[in-house]
Amino acid sequence: MQEAMRIRHQRFKLLALIAIFALPVIAAWVMVQWRIGIPEQRTAHGELAPDVPQLAQWPLVELTDSLDEGDWVLAFDCSVACAENADRWWRLHRALGREAPRVTRLRIGGAGETLPGELLPGEIGAQWLDVPDWQAPGQVWLLDPRGQVVLTYGREVGERDVMDDLSHLLRMNPDRRSVPERNGDTR
Structure with a gap:
């Protein structure tokens, strides 16, 4: 038993x-x-845009090679309310804090002085040669370090939505330029 x-x-x-x-x-x-x-x-507020070509293939009058390699790019069309849009995206850039150096803002169109951290190449700045069908006034594009469009936003997008998406992407994609520092390698 x-x-x-x-x-x-x-x-x-x-x-x-x-x-x-x-x-x-x-x-x-x-x-x-x-x-x-x-x-x-959904976790992303922007829309995926597989039909938008890489930045190097955009029909711009003056496309610059002065983008830092490894930087994410926040490109925005400044053909409508340029001063307000430039200020809006400058404030978002500042809100990134210590991650701000990993992002470059590229203003396309518009006139006026550049704000800190903004890239307005050449004397006339980046202008559309011919407006592509995937472009709309006031549109914003978020591009990865290779120049590929990750997300696109309409004119009415809130800064907080772009900030959430950009912060998430920066957190999920650590800066490769600082990896040797993290591992204690000082070469």
Whole structure:
């Protein structure tokens, strides 16, 4: 009798151990199969724009090579309310804090003085040669360090939405230029 109780107890412990490891796998399978408990929310506020070419292929009068390699680019069309838009994106750039040096603002069109951290190349600045069909007045593009458009925003976008997306992208993509510092390598 004692021996049968011990064997039954050992079997129960084995089944409990199997259940501990099998239940999360079964629960995950059920969630995926029947779409139960999977969040449907969006994390990016901007729109993906796969039809927008890389920055080097944009039809600009004066496209600059003075962009720092490894910088993210916040390009904005300044053909409408340029002073307000330039100030708006300058304030967002300042709000990035210690991550601000990783971002360059590129103003396309408009006139006026450049604000700190803004790139307005050449004497006349970056101007559209011919307006592409993917461009709209006041539009904003967020480009990765390779010049590929990551997200695009309409004129009515809130600064907070762009800030959330940009902060998230900067956090998820650490600056490769500072990696040797983090690892203690001083070469």
